[in-house]
Amino acid sequence: MPVNEGMVALSDMLKRKVEKPPEYPDKKFRKLLPFQEMALKVLETLKIRDKKSVAIIFKTCKRNENNLAFIEHCLCETKELANGDKKANYFIKIICEKGK
Numbered sequence: 001m002p003v004n005e006g007m008v009a010l011s012d013m014l015k016r017k018v019e020k021p022p023e024y025p026d027k028k029f030r031k032l033l034p035f036q037e038m039a040l041k042v043l044e045t046l047k048i049r050d051k052k053s054v055a056i057i058f059k060t061c062k063r064n065e066n067n068l069a070f071i072e073h074c075l076c077e078t079k080e081l082a083n084g085d086k087k088a089n090y091f092i093k094i095i096c097e098k099g100k
Contacts, residue, residue, distance in 0.1 A: 035065035042075055046087040053088040060095050074098065 032040070039061040043054060064071055074095045082090035 033065075034068060035061040038065075038068050038071050042071070042091065045075060046078060046091060048088045050088060053092070056092055057088070060092065064095070070098070071095065 036058070039058045042048075042057055042061070048054060048057065061068075061071055074091060077094055078087055078091040
């Protein structure tokens with residue numbers, strides 16, 4: 001506990017160094033699961049930034065984690081056929097229709 005030092009100037013308070021927690025020595029602290037890697041690949045390839053679409057893509061990749069080749073196939077189709085901002089919607093539509 002810090003000792004009460006009375007009135008302290010604001011500049012003195014800002015000069016104090018704050019101890020930072022130690023970093024993990026290994027940057028690969030936690031490995032991603034295969035469906036997470038696939039979802040990140042889809043997001044990066046299609047350049048999707050919308051929060052709702054990101055959540056849906058992660059959810060569909062998790063549901064189809066036993067069939068990652070299927071997701072890869074849907075990604076290739078989306079790259080070939082979709083253009084503009086509708087890539088996320090097209091990918092989700094394809095994966096939902098073919099997944100049934």
